[in-house]
Amino acid sequence: MYRYDSDDQALVDERVVQFRDQTRRYLDGKLTEDQFRPLRLMNGLYIQRHAPMLRVSIPYGLLGSDQLRMLGSIARRYDRGYGHITTRQNIQFNWPTLESVPDILADLASVQMHAIQTSGNCIRNITSDHLAGVADDEVADPRPYCELIRQWATLHPEFSYLPRKFKIAVTGSRTDRAATQVHDIGLRLVRDDNGELGVEVLVGGGLGRTPIIGEVLRPFLPLRHLLSYLEAILRVYNLLGRRDNKYKSRIKILVRAMGVEAFRERVEEHWQHLREQPELTLEPEDIETVSAHFAPPPYRDDVDASGVQSLLETDPAFARWYARNTRKHGRDGYRIVFVSLKKPGIAPGDITDIQLEGLADLADRYSFGEARATHTQNLVLADVPLDALDGLWRDLDALGLATPNIGTAADMICCPGLDFCSLANAGSIDVAAAIHERFDDLDYLYDLGDLRINMSGCMNACGHHHVAHIGVLGVDKKGREFYQLTLGGSSADAAALGDRIGPAVPKDQVVDTLEALLDTFVALREGEESFLDTYRRVGIQPFKEQAYANAH
Structure with a gap:
């Protein structure tokens, strides 16, 4: 790193x-x-x-x-x-x-960390695919480019007081795990017909009060021009973005108001004056210097996978954890391990001091001293040899970090809501706890397949409810907590905003309504079809009918 x-x-x-x-x-x-x-x-x-x-x-x-x-x-x-x-x-x-x-x-x-630009109207933390460098579907490792952007963006004098906060996400994989289409700028590493590595640039995505899927600004940009092109985009936004209304000040509003073609013309105009500036040009040696920090670790060639196979056949608990909480690695003999922060009874995403320190020991012992935070409020140990999986599983279980629920309905994204946030209209953590309590049967969750439930306590959408398969948004109605539900959202490759099923339901009906939605899915799905695929095939109407069938 x-x-x-x-x-x-x-x-x-x-x-x-x-x-x-x-x-x-x-x-x-x-x-x-x-x-x-x-x-x-x-x-x-x-x-x-x-x-x-x-x-x-x-x-x-x-x-x-x-x-x-x-x-x-x-x-x-x-x-x-x-x-x-x-x-x-x-x-x-x-x-x-x-x-x-x-x-x-x-x-x-003292450990090379800070809180600079994690708030305010500036360029926020640069995010990326949490499987960067180890995914088996990767075009190229995005982390060097994330770091180059981070260095360019930190305390940038021209962009420290933008019209509003600004978020950039970078992915290097064919599968978009970085939600690039719902960021102010999304960057995807791609190769052209000649095999040259460059970036596809998306602009104008975002959630919050006005959710919008980003649009392609440039299908291929040579990497040497990455920083100058970002500078041009930010300059246009800084000059033309609204400052009179914070709800209309994000770049997505500007792009929509101008139209992407007009916005592109203004960016290209500014870029012509920036593209050859030496301080904004990424030469091959610049990229190589930073890339050296992300060289592959010293992987072993003598990993023995026979023990794992034996455990998969003889230990059902290990097999469940392996199936749900591990993923294929780009290198033979290794596995990617998800550390679940969604244990029932714990607020989603919370991790204790004991767990943080214990995970540090496990990272040293099993994964070259590194861990990753994910967009879904979990952690990852990315480089675990197969013959160490049994020991890691047991050690994670002892820390309460081995709940085998990654990708299930229990693996909810949840903002802090009314329990902490001064902007929230409704609670999130207590609703998540009620959902956990109702749907506590792992076999039932596994039968449902991959299912993304996201919950936000207000329209700022910190819980990314707009792009959930099932989204839950807390709203205030004359001092009472109600929740709007949306269906069919996704932040992955075919990104989509969820459709609102109808009127908000009171807090005490959220779990019953969710159960009705899941029962409808089970009744309508074909074979092993996912929730999202079923919804896209049959549409909203049957879900809507069942959600309000027993409303009171």
Whole structure:
């Protein structure tokens, strides 16, 4: 993984010193709330419903074992013993005191981490495929390009105060696991007819109050021009994006208002003045230097897979975990392992200090000292030899991290909702718990197949409900919590926004309504058809009829 050079470390250390002074002056009454707000937001600090919340950046989701240990220490020393993995591959701490935040940032800096640009109207954490570098369907590893973009974007003087927040996702696989079509900019590594590696550039995607699927701005861009083209896009947005209405200030609104062709013309116009600037040109040696940080680890050639095969035949519990929580690796003899943060009774995405530190030990022992955060609020150990799977499974189980539910209806995405967020209209965590309680039969969940349920407590859509197979959105109706349900969304290759089935249902009817939807799916599916395929074949009407058949 990428490690800081002296310039990186100096920048992060200096930011800690600056924010410590800014916090002291605010606490002493020398800075007003309005003066302090943009300063804290640029350092990832929110004021939530009950306490400050600190969002820590995990660039493209990659974590070293030393960083996992530090996050565990921070959770124990400054929080309430846990952190929360987000859909943007970051981690949040929900209970630090304001006075302690500079100390937390100093601890993070000691392991090459920070909270810079995890909030505010700037370029946020660069996200990517959580299987980057190990997926068997990969065109090329996207992580070097994520890192090059991160270096370009960090504290970029022209783009530190954009009209609104800005999110970039990069994938290098044929299967889109990075949700590139619902980002402000989505980048897909592709090859042209001559085999040259470049990027397809998508623009104008996003969720929130106005969900939009992004459009192709350029089908193929040579890699040497990546940064200059991004600069041109951001420059057009910065100049033309609305600043009078925060609900209409995202780039997706600008692209829709102008039309993609007119937007492309303005980008190309600016790009002509930027494309040959040396500081924005990626030469082969630039890419090679960064790519060296992501060289394959020292894989073994003597992995013995016979023990795994024996366990699959004799141990049903291991076989369930293997089938649900592991995936094919790009190299023979290895397996990708998902670490489930969706154990029943635990808020989706939460991980304790003990689990963070224990996972650090397991990363060192089994996966070359690295872990990854996923868009679905889980973690991944990407490079596990087959002959170590049994030991890893048992160790994960001892930590409460081996629930065999990845990809099932129990593997829900869920924002913190009304329990923490000051923007939320309704609870999310308690609804997720009720769903877990109702659908606790693993065999039933496996029979349903891959099913994505996403839940958000407000229209900001931090839970990505718009692109769920079944989306759940909390709304407020005269002080009561209601929930709108949508069907047929997807953030994968054929991305789609879900269709609302009808009126919102009260909180106490959400689980019953969900059960009616799943019963309808079971009745209508053909063979092993997935929920999404069934929905696309039969349409919304039969689901809608059953969802409201017993409404009261």
